[in-house]
Amino acid sequence: MTAVTSDERGDEPAAEWAAEHDVGEADAAALVGEQFPDLRGAPVTLLATGWDNTVHLVGERWVFRFPRRAVALPGVEREIATLSALAPALPLALPVPTRIGRPGGLYPWPFWGAELIPGGELAEADLPETGRVRAAADLGAFLRALHDPRLVAEAGSGLPADPMRRGDPGVRAPMARERLDRLARRGTWEPDPAVERLLAEGEKADPPPGPAAVVHGDLHLRHLLVGPDGRATGVIDWGDLCLADPAVDLSLAYSGFSGAARTALLSAYGRPPGPERETAARVLAVFLCAALADYAESTGRTRLLAASLTGLRRAVAP
Structure with a gap:
């Protein structure tokens, strides 16, 4: 197997996602x-x-x-x-x-x-609107169960408390801006005033109040699996599992869904997010989509790139 310490250009540092051990x-x-x-x-x-x-x-x-x-x-x-x-x-x-x-x-x-869990990544799924509503409702019910306060005692013992501060919009908004600037310099992203307003709001916002829940921690377009009919089949890649504000996972409500689908998700979730939590979730949605777009463009993943750029627009949509 190959140990990788720098990219093929030799004198430039490796991309942040470059493998140190690549298992073929x-x-x-x-x-x-x-x-x-x-x-x-x-x-x-x-x-x-x-x-x-x-x-x-x-x-x-x-x-x-x-x-x-x-x-x-x-x-x-x-x-x-x-x-x-x-x-x-x-x-x-x-x-x-x-x-x-x-x-x-x-x-x-x-x-x-x-x-193996059947299904494909939401980022790769070309779902009709009815399928997207179905996937969103399934995700909302899943997050309702995951964020149940009883899970903190039952399964959260020993989990770190938001180690990357993904629930803090004041931390994530500048990081999102840095990613978007990188995409804009390459011509991949054209700055959007609505995104800029959200990030400016996030930079001045406090983290949402309230107790922490067990959260997936990195719930984005690649980590929800869906079937061809839109039914959610599973949630994968739990390496950032931690205790944090539910906004960390609710970010996918804003990057992955809009309109009737988002309404279905929040209805199934059953707990209105409130303005502070919504701001934190939307800011994190922008950051995650910008990071995914950067990764997708750099690694030639055209479908993921398109889905990530669409997610950026959804993140500021009503």
Whole structure:
């Protein structure tokens, strides 16, 4: 497997999502076969890559996640420790780590496998309006259950408190502006006065009041899985699982949905967000979409880029 420390240009620093260890299909087959003999010789297919993990499908049933960067390791440990306790309380499927890979000579970090959850990323789904409303309602019900205060005691023990301050619009608004400026310099994004007004408001806003909930922590367009009819099937990539204001997850209500779909989501959620929480959620939606657009353009993911730019517009839509 390849250890990556700089990009191919040599004298420039590597992109922030560049892999320190890139596990290819042959590497994954060797690692899984060594530690799980019943899967030795099973077909291995690259399923997805992201900033922090490379994901392979093994034997058409098992999804194995291999960290790409050392910064992701605390999140991997949280997933292993928490998801099995969290899953029974939630109405959508979670990837529950049932096959835990140990560090070894072939690969220095832990990894894990879970049963495949059907469906595709919301970012890749071309849903009609009825399907989008259905997905939004399913997500709202899921978030209602996830943010139930009882889960803090039942499954939140040991989780960090918003370690990246994603619930604080005063922190995230300047970071969003920096990403958008980068996109604008490349001609990918044309500055939008509505986005600028939101970010200016966010820079002056305080974090939402109220107790923290168990949150996914990085709930964006790639992490909600949906079927072709719009039914939500699962929520993946829990490496940023933490305790934080619910605004952190409600950001997807603003980047992923608008109009009747957003109304359906908030109705199923059952708790009006209030102005402070809505501002924090919208600001984070802008930041996450800008970061996704930067990543998508830099890695040649045209559909993700289009979905991310659409998400930016949705984030400021009524």
